[in-house]
Amino acid sequence: xxxxxxxVWTLSEVREGRIHPVSYELLAWGRDxxxxxxxxxxxxxxxxxxxxxxxxLIVHGADQVYVVDDxxxxxxxxxxxxxxxxxxxNRHRPEIFIASATSSGRTVMPVLYADLETGLTADCTELGIxxxxxxxxxxxxxxxxxxxxxxxxxxxxxxxxxxxxxSKKPLPPDRSRTGRIIAEKAVPGSxxxxxxxxxxxxxxxxxxxxQDAEVIVAGGKGMKKxxxxxxxxxxxxxxxxxxxxSRTAVDLNWAPYSxxxxxSGKSVTPKLYIACGISGAVQHLAGMSAADTVxxxxxxxxxxxxxxxDLAIVGDVLEVIPALIGRLKS
Amino acid sequence: MxxxxxxxxxxxxxxxxxxxxxxxxxxxxxxAELNPLDLHAVEEAVRLKxxxxxxxxxxxxxMGPPQAQKAVRAAIAMGCDRGLLLSDRRFAGSDTLATAxxxxxxxxxxxxxxxxxxxxxATDGETGQVGPAVGQILGLxxxxxxxxxxxxxxxxxxxxRAVEGGHERVEAPLPAxxxxxxxxxxxxxxxxxxxxxxxxxxxxxxxxxxxxxxPELLGLPGSPTKVVKVSxxxxxxxxxxxAAADSLNGxxxxxxxxxxGRGIV
Ligand SMILES: Cc1cc2nc3c(=O)[nH]c(=O)nc-3n(C[C@H](O)[C@H](O)[C@H](O)COP(=O)(O)OP(=O)(O)OC[C@H]3O[C@@H](n4cnc5c(N)ncnc54)[C@H](O)[C@@H]3O)c2cc1C
Ligand SMILES: Nc1ncnc2c1ncn2[C@@H]1O[C@H](COP(=O)(O)O)[C@@H](O)[C@H]1O
Numbered sequence: 123x124x125x126x127x128x129x130v131w132t133l134s135e136v137r138e139g140r141i142h143p144v145s146y147e148l149l150a151w152g153r154d155x156x157x158x159x160x161x162x163x164x165x166x167x168x169x170x171x172x173x174x175x176x177x178x179l180i181v182h183g184a185d186q187v188y189v190v191d192d193x194x195x196x197x198x199x200x201x202x203x204x205x206x207x208x209x210x211x212n213r214h215r216p217e218i219f220i221a222s223a224t225s226s227g228r229t230v231m232p233v234l235y236a237d238l239e240t241g242l243t244a245d246c247t248e249l250g251i252x253x254x255x256x257x258x259x260x261x262x263x264x265x266x267x268x269x270x271x272x273x274x275x276x277x278x279x280x281x282x283x284x285x286x287x288x289s290k291k292p293l294p295p296d297r298s299r300t301g302r303i304i305a306e307k308a309v310p311g312s313x314x315x316x317x318x319x320x321x322x323x324x325x326x327x328x329x330x331x332x333q334d335a336e337v338i339v340a341g342g343k344g345m346k347k348x349x350x351x352x353x354x355x356x357x358x359x360x361x362x363x364x365x366x367x368s369r370t371a372v373d374l375n376w377a378p379y380s381x382x383x384x385x386s387g388k389s390v391t392p393k394l395y396i397a398c399g400i401s402g403a404v405q406h407l408a409g410m411s412a413a414d415t416v417x418x419x420x421x422x423x424x425x426x427x428x429x430x431x432d433l434a435i436v437g438d439v440l441e442v443i444p445a446l447i448g449r450l451k452s
Numbered sequence: 453m454x455x456x457x458x459x460x461x462x463x464x465x466x467x468x469x470x471x472x473x474x475x476x477x478x479x480x481x482x483x484a485e486l487n488p489l490d491l492h493a494v495e496e497a498v499r500l501k502x503x504x505x506x507x508x509x510x511x512x513x514x515m516g517p518p519q520a521q522k523a524v525r526a527a528i529a530m531g532c533d534r535g536l537l538l539s540d541r542r543f544a545g546s547d548t549l550a551t552a553x554x555x556x557x558x559x560x561x562x563x564x565x566x567x568x569x570x571x572x573x574a575t576d577g578e579t580g581q582v583g584p585a586v587g588q589i590l591g592l593x594x595x596x597x598x599x600x601x602x603x604x605x606x607x608x609x610x611x612x613r614a615v616e617g618g619h620e621r622v623e624a625p626l627p628a629x630x631x632x633x634x635x636x637x638x639x640x641x642x643x644x645x646x647x648x649x650x651x652x653x654x655x656x657x658x659x660x661x662x663x664x665x666x667p668e669l670l671g672l673p674g675s676p677t678k679v680v681k682v683s684x685x686x687x688x689x690x691x692x693x694x695a696a697a698d699s700l701n702g703x704x705x706x707x708x709x710x711x712x713g714r715g716i717v
Contacts, residue, residue: 232581423693
């Protein structure tokens with residue numbers, strides 16, 4: 123029965139009508155998997171008025187794109203998106219189906235896998251193929267990053283997982299690539315939703331949402347008072363980054379919960395994480411130690427944050443950060 | 453209104469271990485607590501009860517070993533009315549799908565709810581999949597990352613969802629399943645009266661034979677995903693250490709050279 127299932131699928135993410143770049147990261151993972159298996163890589167694109175963007179998915183590695191372009195899919199809804207995807211999966215039977223571990227990916231995939239009664243592995247940071255068994259090998263951190271687990275779905279199909287954003291770089295766009303764009307239909311019952319989006323209230327944070335940020339300047343209790351977070355905002359502004367915070371800083375109301383990094387906050391994977399006055403409790407490290415580069419500033423030479431830092435500055439943030447800002451401005 | 457809350461007991465310490473043979477978490481002999489993120493689901497249920505008044509009843513449901521009744525009692529101490537524990541050796545080794553199936557059957561045994569709440573994720577498994585899967589199996593409106601319940605009146609509710617870059621306000625019909633994020637509220641401390649009531653409350657326990665699920669769909673056999681290997685990464689970077697006290701300028705230069713090296717400035 124599993125032999126009927128072939129091919130690798132990625133779920134493209136559309137935000138405000140545009141394909142979001144995490145979709146291309148998924149295609150980079152998908153390309154590796156599909157090449158190892160010797161099967162086509164397909165991107166699934168759901169939305170309203172999105173067909174004209176489908177070629178971008180081919181440019182970034184897809185062999186074909188299944189598009190359901192319908193006004194009902196203008197906004198992400200758990201029910202209409204999962205029903206439409208279930209229809210596509212049952213029609214075309216991919217062996218692997220991956221999505222980004224974003225708020226919509228982490229919503230639609232759990233609803234879909236429960237429907238399909240298959241396995242779903244959350245928030246993977248590494249994917250591969252066990253070629254002997256022809257199985258997807260999914261690696262994910264658990265328990266605050268203290269444990270890495272390798273997980274397989276031997277018997278059920280498709281093998282499904284969500285993948286942590288920024289766990290892989292998109293392939294360089296290749297405009298010479300060719301592929302098929304396939305318009306798919308879904309029955310009206312699948313496209314309809316019981317939910318109504320009333321409005322969207324944007325955050326007033328500096329810079330990109332934390333999960334998307336290339337640079338994060340984060341502050342902890344060592345910032346001494348909420349007003350000092352203005353320094354972090356200024357530095358983040360100069361570096362084109364966003365501001366993050368430790369739980370203690372959030373609990374003290376120095377920063378909004380949306381900027382909390384860690385076990386009970388967000389997992390982030392920026393190019394650069396600057397930790398300012400953060401001790402580096404395991405619960406905080408759980409959310410940020412996957413950053414490419416970490417710079418930490420702390421007065422305590424023994425602070426645990428230094429164990430994950432590429433550059434450890436033993437010093438007072440309230441001196442170091444203003445001096446850095448001064449140099450960047452001049 | 454009938455409200456259900458799903459709570460999980462998780463290891464309290466950082467020293468959780470994984471059974472290398474079965475790839476499942478070792479729970480015996482490990483100090484446990486109510487999943488901290490589930491406190492927010494319990495708190496929201498109790499607040500809704502305060503808001504909606506008479507006729508609102510809250511049931512706490514957990515699946516786990518016998519000692520998980522402690523987590524159920526902790527939720528009752530915060531103001532929930534009754535509890536239900538799903539406990540059976542045959543549930544052991546459940547992945548999120550088998551867990552969701554079992555919990556969904558438990559919810560039905562409890563008579564169903566207008567509103568079912570879960571935490572965003574458990575601090576041990578950290579998948580956030582169980583809540584939405586239970587909702588889907590039961591055919592409820594599934595709303596994840598809920599950061600506020602604006603209204604829950606006859607037949608429908610309006611919630612806020614925390615998503616990338618902001619919040620969505622969404623209207624959906626009841627019955628509904630909400631997984632809530634930490635920012636939704638600040639959990640209360642339980643009162644002495646609450647603790648005494650929790651101690652006195654009888655918590656019924658249901659096992660595999662009490663649920664209409666075939667044995668092959670429960671526990672380890674009923675779990676599509678298999679943990680095949682576990683490792684304990686040691687995240688360490690041999691960072692270069694610079695004392696700003698020696699030279700503030702020197703420290704700033706070091707930072708700048710990293711920024712340049714990474715192409716950020
Ligand atoms: C279940 C659970 C979940 C949790 N989830 C999270 C989470 O998601 N995110 C999170 O962050 N935490 C989380 N925590 C809390 C975590 O354990 C720590 O308490 C918290 O991260 C500490 O924050 P902090 O580093 O800002 O404060 P502290 O630990 O108080 O550290 C402050 C640091 O600042 C340094 N400092 C002081 N003054 C200066 C100065 N002038 N210049 C430079 N450095 C200075 C000090 O040396 C110290 O290292 C969680 C805890 C639990 C139990
Ligand atoms: N064994 C369980 N018993 C009761 N509720 C659970 C159980 N496992 C998970 N949940 C609920 O589902 C949420 C998400 O858990 P998880 O998918 O394991 O991260 C938790 O916060 C709980 O509310």
